[in-house]
Amino acid sequence: MNGFGSEFGSGYGKECADIVRAAREGTYRIGMILGSGLGALAEEIEDAVRIPYSHLTDFPVSTVSSHSSELVAGTLAGVPVVILAGRAHYYESGDPAAMRTPIQTLKELGCEVLLATNAAGSLRDEITPGSPMLISDHINWSGKNPLIGEEDEKRFLDMSTAYDPELREVMKKVARETGEPIAEGVYMWFSGPTFETPAEIRMAKLLGADAVGMSTVPEVILARFTGLRVAAMSVITNYGAGLGTEALSHEQTKAVALKGTDRMKQLVRAFVKEVGQ
Numbered sequence: 537m538n539g540f541g542s543e544f545g546s547g548y549g550k551e552c553a554d555i556v557r558a559a560r561e562g563t564y565r566i567g568m569i570l571g572s573g574l575g576a577l578a579e580e581i582e583d584a585v586r587i588p589y590s591h592l593t594d595f596p597v598s599t600v601s602s603h604s605s606e607l608v609a610g611t612l613a614g615v616p617v618v619i620l621a622g623r624a625h626y627y628e629s630g631d632p633a634a635m636r637t638p639i640q641t642l643k644e645l646g647c648e649v650l651l652a653t654n655a656a657g658s659l660r661d662e663i664t665p666g667s668p669m670l671i672s673d674h675i676n677w678s679g680k681n682p683l684i685g686e687e688d689e690k691r692f693l694d695m696s697t698a699y700d701p702e703l704r705e706v707m708k709k710v711a712r713e714t715g716e717p718i719a720e721g722v723y724m725w726f727s728g729p730t731f732e733t734p735a736e737i738r739m740a741k742l743l744g745a746d747a748v749g750m751s752t753v754p755e756v757i758l759a760r761f762t763g764l765r766v767a768a769m770s771v772i773t774n775y776g777a778g779l780g781t782e783a784l785s786h787e788q789t790k791a792v793a794l795k796g797t798d799r800m801k802q803l804v805r806a807f808v809k810e811v812g813q
């Protein structure tokens with residue numbers, strides 16, 4: 537048993553949702569996870585309360601420098617939202633289910649939709665650093681799954697529409713309306729923390745990936761397991777190893793993600809407004 541309990545809600549999600557409600561009353565519509573360098577989105581939240589992960593049972597405090605590890609509850613474009621500013625990655629602890637309780641908490645707070653964001657490397661020339669990419673599907677190259685050990689029959693999860701087709705249409709529509717159309721592609725999850733080798737990047741391309749990264753897939757699986765609908769978006773921070781000229785580093789990821797944040801903020805706000813109507 538990995539701690540989900542045989543029935544959803546029997547873990548720490550309820551307890552943590554109570555802590556959030558004690559700080560700020562209300563129910564919420566949309567939950568978000570902010571990836572590397574994208575924490576600035578949390579500053580957009582109005583009427584916000586901020587709760588450090590360390591005050592929330594079983595919330596994993598991230599060891600990654602660009603992740604602030606706090607839950608922010610408030611409104612965005614008039615819609616009640618909960619932001620998980622900071623995620624724990626598989627490579628930090630070896631636990632693919634590290635984000636189990638935060639995602640349960642979103643569900644317990646009434647969220648119906650999870651919008652996950654990350655930083656990623658592009659495998660396609662036309663998806664350039666600084667631009668966003670809507671995730672249409674994923675390849676779980678790590679082979680790890682957060683539901684291993686889960687006993688509930690729901691573990692046999694249909695992943696054919698994990699990235700909700702309706703929500704993807706909404707994102708594409710708001711992207712067109714706010715300026716340029718958004719690229720869409722398949723995200724391939726590598727465990728990290730090393731970046732990929734050029735040979736791995738060539739393989740990823742051959743296998744049908746458009747971008748690579750070290751996160752998101754476990755959270756998408758957990759979110760689908762809890763019944764949340766999912767949309768996910770990458771900010772492209774570089775070309776995959778061997779495809780570009782720049783050396784890859786976390787510093788570089790953070791710097792370019794920060795530059796992509798303005799466009800991301802615009803898209804997220806418009807998406808939330810549309811979905812929250």
Ligand code: HPA
Pocket residue numbers: 655656657658726731732748749750773774775776777784789
């Ligand atoms: N690979 C894996 N993760 C990443 C990358 C990359 O090229 N860029 C940003 N996160």
